[in-house]
Amino acid sequence: MSHCPAKGERGFARGFVCSWTRAAVLCGVVVALATGVTAAQTEISRSAPDPHSIRLKAAHFDPLAGVPAVDGLANIDRHPAGVRGGFLVQFNGPITGADRKALEEAGVSIKGYVPMMTLEVVMTEETRATVEAIEGVRWVGPYQPAFKFPPGLVDRIDATFAPGEKIELQISLFPDEDEPALSQIRGLGARVMNIDRGRSFLIAQVVVPAGRLRALANLAQTRYVELLPEQIPLNDRSRVYTGLDEIANSNFTSGLDTSLDGKDEGSGFQVKYGHMDSGIYTSHADFSTATVTVEPGGDTTDLDNGHGTHTAGSMIGDGGSDSTVPENAPGTGSVIPDQWRGVTPEAALHHISFDNNYTDRQIFERESEEGAHISSNSWGYGSIAGSVTDYNTNAAAPTADLATTSRR
16 A cells, blocks of 8 residues: 555556556645745755645645545545544654554554654544544544545546456555455455465455445455556566666676586585566476476466566576577577576576466565575566556565565
8 A cells, every 4th residue: 555645647457457656756835935045945845745734645635624535436424333444643743652652552553654744543433532632633534435546546447347347456454454354355246366464564466346446445444455466577677777787888798707606516505596477487408407496376387478487597597408599599690508508507596477476575575485595576567557666565575685686
């Protein structure tokens, strides 16, 4: 889920389906009136946000001036009696440890922070009056259904899908509140494909009739709803995003050091990659010296794409099939031994496929559990997605010593 405003609309695609990545921006204008203010100081002042505004992706507003209706979706005044649901609690100033303690003592479960000076919490309506009476609390209100969608998503789905057509969604739920929420989601006719339980969030990937979209947002425990992003190969762009194109000519002109094969024979240490891609053809002749494992359910043939086999070969290929590959494509020039050798042919690699349908966090967590030292990700999200370097709040890697060879 994102509470940061988006600089521009970004699309993700699985077939049609689109969503938006999150990119934080600063908005609002404060006019500098004092004399002697420098141009730089004025520019900083202009970008400072209103300290009384709540800044969600769907809307920026001062709640004391009213909660806006967004995308034509009706606001709610309260959650059903006795039901634990999402609320926003704004304070008059910076939130302190004492403020958090007061909320918890009132029976509130704190789930996150929202700019400005606002906490995202779960509680019942019966607790609301107690929270409103806590010193320093400026405003308390239910988390509105319209705040749970990327801007324009509801209209886009209404215009594209019949109510009975199935769509794939990614739904963020409040951690520790998931059991009643998942039961209600299934009650709306949804099939749950994957659940990712992180430390500070829970994501459910579901298939559900398009006509149930508003009902999902009306569930008290639903945090955010977006269309499921599709993972696609992006190896041709990764050099640019990682900056390798800027350093390759000056730093790697000496050629390949053949002693750096990925494994130290004396100590037995072996470099291990985590590799997320379309699939991997495990029987390829170039993988005879590396140690390759595949996540259960992963694609071991890569027949539909070949991209994953290609990127794995860049890391662990041993040149075993060089005798069949001419120097110049297609089919001309002499054969040069080791012409197409990978950089560490005796390394280990654990492959995860698009078919595993993992969230970003699950990918990094599994690679960490498999002992990977380096994570290779030459892929991104859908052909109509925006910049793959935009911030994605679903990409929450666990604590792990992982370098990243390419950035989505």
